[in-house]
Amino acid sequence: MGDTIKVILADDHEIVRKGIRLLLETEGDIEVVGEASNGEEAIDMVEQLRPDLLIVDIRMPVLNGIDTTARVKKEFAATRVLVLSMHDDEEYIIKSIDCGADGYLLKDTSKPEFVKAIHSTMEGHKYFSGDISDILVNHYLSARKNPPADESLNDSSDYQLTKRERQILHMIYKGFSNKAIADELQKSVRTIETHRFNIMKKLEVSNIAELLHKVGNDASLKKEIGV
Known part of the structure; x- marks a missing residue:
């Protein structure tokens, strides 16, 4: 990875992508190099541009964020994947992790935490916001108690x-x-x-x-x- 973190945004809402782009590009070391409106577009862009990080929504047409994450992590292991979603459903979170996601954030997260998550994943760590961490802890505690x-x-x-x-x-x-x-x-x-x-x-x-x-x-x- 160079000094600048190259990012692709995948979300089916253009206004959301533009907002995230504006937010991230105020940071001196993050560059948005592409935008995709569905999972297939995202995978094609990752193949062409080889970004450091893919930021992906869960619910997208053609190919959803979970399946997109699985393919990117399998085919382009050097690219980190950060899920950014409105959904705090346990199933979505667990499936994303099982598919290799490097982090999971909710869309109402603050800018400082968003930027922190990006840097943390690029350093090789997994990153989950506080709410997501609580869900994960409860899931694994429950899994130990229930058959x-x-x-x-x-x-x-x-x-x-x-x-x-x-x-x-x-x-x-x-x-x-x-x-x-x-x-x-x-x-x-x-x-x-x-x-x-x-x-x-x-x-x-x-x-x-x-x-x-x-x-x-x-x-x-x-x-x-x-x-």
Whole structure:
């Protein structure tokens, strides 16, 4: 690695990429050399530009961030990968780590911590924000207490809901507002809205009435979310 850290940004929202670029390029030793809107574009850019670091979102079209991370770490081992996501779901975090991610940050992280994470990963360390570290600790403590058979429950969903999405869907069905859910889970309303959008997309419904109707008429789904 030279004096300047060469970075590629992969996020399907252009305004997010531009914001991150502006934020990082105020640092004298970080240069954004490319932007990708999906995982396939990101992999092509990594192959062409051989950056020091790929900063990747989880949910992207064509190829998601987890699969992108796995391919980059397999095919371009010299490139570090830092996941930057709105999602604090345990499944996403664990899968990212299993695929070789060098760090995982939430998008509401502060600039100083973001820059610190970049430098830390470039020095060969793994970096996880405080919230993510807590989730990891709880996951591994839970794994030691519970038999592996319990993990099969996570794969039984017809809708591929994550643990956090099941928790939020339970609260939605019980009549909690977005703000009430946010307060209960100590997350921002925007984060809860994003989760609700993803839940509705997975259940193939377009509004809250359809969502409640679907849950109410699907016994296996009701059992899955504990209602």
